[in-house]
Amino acid sequence: MATKFLASVRNRAEALTALDNGADIIDVKEPDAGALGAADTQSLADILAAVAGRKPVSAVAGTLSMAPESLASAVAARRHADFVKVGLSTPDAVQLGNALERLAAHAGATRLIAVLFADEGVDPGLLDRIAAAGFAGVMLDTARKDGRRLIDHAPLSTLSAFVDAARRLDLFCGLAGALEAPDVPRLLPLRADYLGFRGALTDGGRGDGISAARVAGIAALVHPQAGPVAPGPVDRVFIRDFVHDMEIGAYGFERGRRQRVRFSIEAEVPRRAAGGGGMADIYSYDLMMDAVRAIVARGHIDLVETIAEELAATILADSRVTGVTVRVEKLDLGPAAAGIEIRREAGDSCCGAASN
Numbered sequence: 001m002a003t004k005f006l007a008s009v010r011n012r013a014e015a016l017t018a019l020d021n022g023a024d025i026i027d028v029k030e031p032d033a034g035a036l037g038a039a040d041t042q043s044l045a046d047i048l049a050a051v052a053g054r055k056p057v058s059a060v061a062g063t064l065s066m067a068p069e070s071l072a073s074a075v076a077a078r079r080h081a082d083f084v085k086v087g088l089s090t091p092d093a094v095q096l097g098n099a100l101e102r103l104a105a106h107a108g109a110t111r112l113i114a115v116l117f118a119d120e121g122v123d124p125g126l127l128d129r130i131a132a133a134g135f136a137g138v139m140l141d142t143a144r145k146d147g148r149r150l151i152d153h154a155p156l157s158t159l160s161a162f163v164d165a166a167r168r169l170d171l172f173c174g175l176a177g178a179l180e181a182p183d184v185p186r187l188l189p190l191r192a193d194y195l196g197f198r199g200a201l202t203d204g205g206r207g208d209g210i211s212a213a214r215v216a217g218i219a220a221l222v223h224p225q226a227g228p229v230a231p232g233p234v235d236r237v238f239i240r241d242f243v244h245d246m247e248i249g250a251y252g253f254e255r256g257r258r259q260r261v262r263f264s265i266e267a268e269v270p271r272r273a274a275g276g277g278g279m280a281d282i283y284s285y286d287l288m289m290d291a292v293r294a295i296v297a298r299g300h301i302d303l304v305e306t307i308a309e310e311l312a313a314t315i316l317a318d319s320r321v322t323g324v325t326v327r328v329e330k331l332d333l334g335p336a337a338a339g340i341e342i343r344r345e346a347g348d349s350c351c352g353a354a355s356n
């Protein structure tokens with residue numbers, strides 16, 4: 001299933017702007033009241049009437065204490081929404097257990113989404129308890145809206161493990177947290193069920209009103225248009241001299257130690273829009289850096305050839321890229337840099353069908 005776009009709105013007018021400009025899930029909250037500020041129930045009723053079932057509506061149950069009864073009554077007051085989001089923010093295992101036990105009584109009638117906060121640590125182990133309590137889904141957001149993005153709190157490898165754990169438990173899984181437009185192509189490969197936005201939908205802070213153009217811009221990124229590109233200029237998007245310490249090498253002396261490896265990659269990307277277009281039309285060099293970081297984080301790899309081929313395949317899996325040159329150089333073997341450079345094209349036997 002393709003990743004969906006959740007837009008947080010505070011009133012009927014914003015809900016219609018989100019709906020008309022490509023949002024897939026309308027999330028009702030009061031952004032001035034924090035990460036989980038609840039909109040009043042009248043605003044929720046107005047939005048449900050305006051959306052009229054065209055898209056699912058989620059409602060935030062508020063920034064609450066973990067007191068089981070207040071959680072339960074906040075959920076009950078929003079039971080007409082398609083989903084109710086409940087923040088689970090506590091380091092206290094007993095308190096969390098009590099809250100989950102009380103909410104489990106609502107989980108049959110109301111589709112509950114547990115919201116966890118990356119700035120309080122990411123614990124995929126919690127997901128078992130959330131699934132056992134009957135929740136429909138889980139979302140990772142940021143509690144403090146201080147400009148730091150989700151990716152500043154958790155690397156992509158951690159986010160990917162979180163999404164995979166949710167999927168294994170059949171939990172509908174969302175990611176959010178001061179996400180900006182350039183984050184979208186980096187997060188799409190994780191295949192979360194949805195990405196959530198508020199601040200990026202406004203021209204100023206997250207408390208300002210949302211803008212139709214910004215909503216449409218995020219929608220275009222979350223739902224990228226694949227397909228053939230008319231013949232025209234080819235851009236070369238590159239990263240050069242990206243140096244990492246990693247475990248690499250087939251010799252015994254290369255095991256259990258790290259050495260510097262330099263990565264340079266150039267992707268050939270036919271231009272989609274005259275004049276460069278917007279974020280939705282470009283292939284970001286961030287994606288190449290993310291691919292390198294993922295390989296480096298994986299642990300020991302014997303051969304530079306393996307790394308180069310895997311990087312080429314990952315980069316060519318994006319349908320916007322038609323060719324790629326990958327250079328991998330070991331820097332600590334002696335007086336010279338030593339390594340490999342390969343060039344691969346979309347459709348080469350190494351590099352299967354494009355995936356997005």
Ligand SMILES: O=C[C@H](O)COP(=O)(O)O
Binds near residue numbers: 142145
């Ligand atoms: O549910 C998602 C949040 O409303 C995201 O808000 P934000 O993008 O301002 O962090």
